[in-house]
Structures are given as structure tokens and as C-alpha cells.
Amino acid sequence: xxxxxxxxxLSGTVWRMRLHAPRIARKRKAGQFVILRPDGDSERIxxxxxxxxxxxxxxxxxxxxxxxxxxxxxGLSVGGSVHDxxxxxxxxxxxxxxxxxLCVGGGVGIAPLYPIISALSEAGNDVTSIIGARSKELIMxxxxxxxxxxxxxxxxDNGTHxxxxxxxxxxxxxxxAGERFDLAFVIGPVMMMxxxxxxxxxxxxxxxxxxxxxxxxxxxxxxxxxxTVGGQTKFACVDGPEFEASEIDxxxxxxxxxxxxxFEARARENCQECRLA
Numbered sequence: 001x002x003x004x005x006x007x008x009x010l011s012g013t014v015w016r017m018r019l020h021a022p023r024i025a026r027k028r029k030a031g032q033f034v035i036l037r038p039d040g041d042s043e044r045i046x047x048x049x050x051x052x053x054x055x056x057x058x059x060x061x062x063x064x065x066x067x068x069x070x071x072x073x074x075g076l077s078v079g080g081s082v083h084d085x086x087x088x089x090x091x092x093x094x095x096x097x098x099x100x101x102l103c104v105g106g107g108v109g110i111a112p113l114y115p116i117i118s119a120l121s122e123a124g125n126d127v128t129s130i131i132g133a134r135s136k137e138l139i140m141x142x143x144x145x146x147x148x149x150x151x152x153x154x155x156x157d158n159g160t161h162x163x164x165x166x167x168x169x170x171x172x173x174x175x176x177a178g179e180r181f182d183l184a185f186v187i188g189p190v191m192m193m194x195x196x197x198x199x200x201x202x203x204x205x206x207x208x209x210x211x212x213x214x215x216x217x218x219x220x221x222x223x224x225x226x227x228t229v230g231g232q233t234k235f236a237c238v239d240g241p242e243f244e245a246s247e248i249d250x251x252x253x254x255x256x257x258x259x260x261x262x263f264e265a266r267a268r269e270n271c272q273e274c275r276l277a
Contacts (some may be wrong), residue, residue: 001081002036005058010140013065014108015074016050022057024049024087030095030119031112031242033212034061034087038072042083045069046215046237048112049088050141062111062140090241093208097124099182102205103149104167104196105131106188107138112210113187114141118148120185126150128181130170132192136161168195181205186245189213190253197245207245211236214253228252 006018024034033048051060065071076082093116101120105113110131121127127148132155133139139154139161146152153170154162163170167188184200184207186193193209200207215225215237225236230247234240 001083002085003081004076004078007076007078010062011138014062014138014140015065016060016062016111016140017073017076018058018060019082019085020057021059021085021087022054024085025052025054025057025059028052028059028088029092030115031093031210032088032090033112033215033241034059034085035089036061036073036085037083038069038076039083042072043069045073046089046212048115048210048212050111050114051144052115062108064108090237091239093119093185093242095119095123099125100180101125101127102171102181102184102200103127103129104171104184104186104188105129106167106192107133108140109188109192109210109213110140110145112212113185114145114148116185116187117145121148121150128174128179129153130155130167132156132162132167132170132188134158166195167192168199171196171199175199175203184208185242186210187212190250190257193245194250194254197248197250201246208242209245209248210241211243211248211253212241214257215241224256 003020005020008016010016028049033046035044035046037044047061047063049059050062063070065074103113103117117127117129128151129145129149130153134157155165155167155170184205186196187210190213197207197209227234228249229243
């Protein structure tokens with residue numbers, strides 16, 4: 001059992017939860033994730049470690065209610081516990097001094113982008129961060145990312161915060177103004193990542209994308225995060241979750257994600273905690 005130290009609702013379906021996990025907090029590196037089960041009968045789900053405090057012994061996860069298990073997780077209370085927790089898992093982000101680095105995050109993908117931004121800045125990089133969501137209330141970790149970045153730019157679909165439009169629109173503006181970057185990291189909804197990575201590839205920027213949105217089991221055994229990268233079969237959970245974006249078969253991923261939507265909807269309907277969230 002792992003104690004829940006705090007819980008915060010960031011938006012209608014997005015939650016931040018702090019867990020007492022001292023050993024994971026000491027070992028975790030940017031880009032890694034944990035596997036947890038809210039109770040003994042739950043399915044295992046992978047969640048990126050958004051923040052840690054090794055001295056205090058806690059980690060933070062940020063998740064969106066999508067199916068039955070994330071709904072169960074959102075229904076747990078401070079002082080209670082998650083049934084089990086394993087990690088850190090996945091290959092860490094390659095962090096060194098690259099120079100000028102662009103970090104692009106969309107929606108809940110902003111959460112796993114934050115530790116990468118922090119690690120890159122600590123390594124001496126000049127980090128420009130672009131984050132976006134549908135509206136102002138869905139922008140998360142703004143102050144944290146602003147503090148960790150040399151520059152933060154924000155886009156919202158409806159124009160309620162920052163620039164009206166998409167994160168890709170901001171990149172187009174920067175590139176048109178002569179901005180150049182040595183490396184880029186992109187995390188968010190798969191369609192956003194595909195569009196953003198197409199732009200950075202056209203600009204000649206080597207880009208890494210995180211495929212954590214397609215992970216399920218987290219051990220490589222279920223095969224659901226199987227993806228073609230550079231013409232070879234990879235598993236996001238054990239070979240990634242980050243891959244060079246230009247080598248990813250994005251259309252294959254989009255097709256696979258679409259196959260789970262009906263199942264997720266039925267799981268939400270059958271979950272009492274989801275109806276209460």
C-alpha cells in the first residue's frame with residue numbers, strides 16, 4: 001500500500017496526486033514513469049512521474065480520467081492509499097547540454113514535459129517552452145514551467161490565455177521570425193505530436209516525442225504499445241517512451257488508439273467513481 005499525501009483537481013477531469021514513495025523518488029529520472037493499481041482488482045496503468053522530492057520521499061502523478069481505472073484513482077482520498085506502485089520504469093530522457101532546446105506540450109502532456117524541461121535547464125540549456133490546451137482553465141503547471149524555462153509561450157484554442165490557436169501556430173511564428181533550435185521535445189495528444197513533429201522535421205530540428213499516451217501494461221507483455229519506429233517494431237514502455245519523431249509511424253499509432261475508445265467509454269459508464277468525479 002502506498003499512502004496518498006495530497007490530491008488536487010486541476011480541471012474537470014484532470015487530477016494531481018502526491019504519493020509517498022521514497023525509493024522511487026530517489027531513483028527517478030526525467031522521462032520515467034510508474035505502474036500502479038488503485039485497488040487489488042484494478043488493471044495496471046502507467047503514469048509519468050511529473051515531480052519528485054527525494055528528501056521528502058514523495059512523487060507526483062498527474063492524470064486524466066479516461067476509463068474505469070483512472071476514475072477509480074480519482075475517487076481515492078488523501079490519507080488513503082493506492083494498492084501497489086512500481087517504478088521508476090522506462091528509459092530516462094537523454095539530458096546533456098544541447099544548446100537551444102524547444103519543448104512543446106499539449107493538454108495533459110504538459111505534465112510529463114515539466115520534468116524534462118527542468119532537467120534540460122539544469123544541464124545548462126536555453127529552453128523555450130510552448131504549452132497549449134483548449135482553454136485557460138486546462139493549462140497546467142504554468143508557473144512551474146515558467147520558472148524552469150528561459151521563455152514560456154502559451155496557446156489556447158479559444159484564445160482565453162496566451163495566443164489564440166495551437167502550439168504549432170506559435171512555432172510557425174517563431175520559425176518565420178528566424179528562431180532556430182538545436183533539439184526539440186514534444187509530448188501531448190498524438191494528433192498534436194504528429195503535426196508538431198512534421199513542422200520541426202521540415203525545419204531540420206532533431207525531435208524526440210514521448211509515446212506514453214499509447215502505453216497500457218508498461219512491461220511490454222500486452223503488446224498494445226507496439227509501434228513501428230525506423231521500420232522496426234518497438235514497445236513504447238520498454239524501448240521508450242521517447243523516440244526520434246521522424247522515425248515514428250504516426251498513422252499506425254492513431255489507428256490503434258481509435259480501437260480503444262468504445263472500451264474506455266463503457267468502462268467509464270460502469271464505474272461509480274467516474275460518475276462521482
